[in-house]
Amino acid sequence: MNIYTQADSNTRKTWFLITGFLVFVIAVGWLFSQALQSDAILYVAVFLSIAMSFSSYWFSDKIVLSMAHARPIEKKDNPELYRLVENLCITAGLPVPKIYIIDEAQLNAFATGRDKNHAVIAVTQGLLARLNKTELEGVLAHELSHIGNKDMLLGTVVVILAGIVALLANFFLRISFFGGRGRNSDDNRAGALLMVLGLVAAILAPIAATLIKLAISRKREFLADASGALLTRYPEGLASALEKISDDVIPMKVANTASAHLYIDSPFNEKQGQNWFVKLFQTHPPIEERIRALKDMQV
Numbered sequence: 001m002n003i004y005t006q007a008d009s010n011t012r013k014t015w016f017l018i019t020g021f022l023v024f025v026i027a028v029g030w031l032f033s034q035a036l037q038s039d040a041i042l043y044v045a046v047f048l049s050i051a052m053s054f055s056s057y058w059f060s061d062k063i064v065l066s067m068a069h070a071r072p073i074e075k076k077d078n079p080e081l082y083r084l085v086e087n088l089c090i091t092a093g094l095p096v097p098k099i100y101i102i103d104e105a106q107l108n109a110f111a112t113g114r115d116k117n118h119a120v121i122a123v124t125q126g127l128l129a130r131l132n133k134t135e136l137e138g139v140l141a142h143e144l145s146h147i148g149n150k151d152m153l154l155g156t157v158v159v160i161l162a163g164i165v166a167l168l169a170n171f172f173l174r175i176s177f178f179g180g181r182g183r184n185s186d187d188n189r190a191g192a193l194l195m196v197l198g199l200v201a202a203i204l205a206p207i208a209a210t211l212i213k214l215a216i217s218r219k220r221e222f223l224a225d226a227s228g229a230l231l232t233r234y235p236e237g238l239a240s241a242l243e244k245i246s247d248d249v250i251p252m253k254v255a256n257t258a259s260a261h262l263y264i265d266s267p268f269n270e271k272q273g274q275n276w277f278v279k280l281f282q283t284h285p286p287i288e289e290r291i292r293a294l295k296d297m298q299v
Contacts, residue, residue, distance in 0.1 A: 028205045032172045065120065088140055098119070104125060105129075107131070109142075109263065151220050165206055214282065225294055239295055242294070254267075
C-alpha cells in the first residue's frame with residue numbers, strides 16, 4: 001500500500017464512521033421521542049448542543065492555548081523552525097499558521113484553530129531540543145496535515161453529535177424520573193417496553209457516542225500520518241520522531257483530558273496496552289501501529 005492509497009483508505013473509513021454516528025444519533029433521538037411521545041426533546045437537544053459546540057469551536061484555539069500555557073513566537077525567535085513551517089506550507093498550499101511554544105520538556109505538539117486561515121501550531125521545548133531536522137519536519141508535516149485535512153472542522157462535527165447524544169440522554173433520564181410521561185398509559189405494554197429501552201439507551205448511548213468519537217480521532221491520526229509523510233516525501237522522518245516520542249517518559253504538567261486528543265500523542269504518557277478493550281478508550285492509536293504503517297508506506 002502506498003501513501004496515496006493509505007490516505008484514501010483512512011478518509012473512507014473516517015466518513016463511514018461519521019455516517020454511522022449520524023445514523024446512531026437519529027436512532028437514539030427517535031427512541032427517546034417515541035418513549036416519551038415528545039418530538040420537542042430532540043429539537044431542543046439539537047439546538048442546545050449546536051449552540052454550545054459553535055461557541056466552543058469559534059474560541060477553541062484561545063481556550064486550548066491557554067490550557068497549554070503556550071506562548072507565541074516570531075520568526076526572529078526561532079528562524080529555523082519558521083523556515084521549516086514556511087517550506088511545508090508552500091508545498092501543502094496552506095497559509096503559514098501562528099507558531100506557539102509550550103515550555104515543557106515532553107516531546108509533543110498539536111494544531112488547533114477553526115480553519116486554515118486561523119490555524120495555530122504549538123510545539124514543546126522538548127520537541128525542539130531532542131528531535132533532528134527530518135524528525136521535526138515530520139511532526140510539523142503531521143500537524144499541518146490536520147489543518148489541511150480540516151480535522152478541526154471534522155472534530156467539531158463529532159463533538160456536536162456526541163453532545164446531542166449526551167443531552168438527549170440527560171433530558172430523557174430527567175423527564176423519566178421526575179414525572180415526565182408520554183401519552184401512553186402505564187398499562188400499555190408497548191409504552192412500557194419503549195420506556196425500558198429508552199432508559200437502557202440513555203445509560204449506554206453516551207458511552208457509545210464517546211467510543212465512536214475516539215474511533216474517529218484515532219482514524220484522523222492515521223490519516224495525518226499518511227498525509228504528513230506524503231508532504232515530506234520521507235515517512236522515515238515521522239516514524240523516527242514517533243519512536244522517540246514513544247520512548248519519552250517525561251510528564252507534561254499542563255496535560256488536560258479536554259485537549260489530549262489534539263496532541264500528536266497522548267500527553268499523559270499512557271502505556272499502549274494490547275488489550276482490545278483498553279484500545280477502545282484511547283485518544284490515539286498505539287504508536288507501534290502508526291510506526292508500522294509509516295514504514296510500510298511506499299513513496
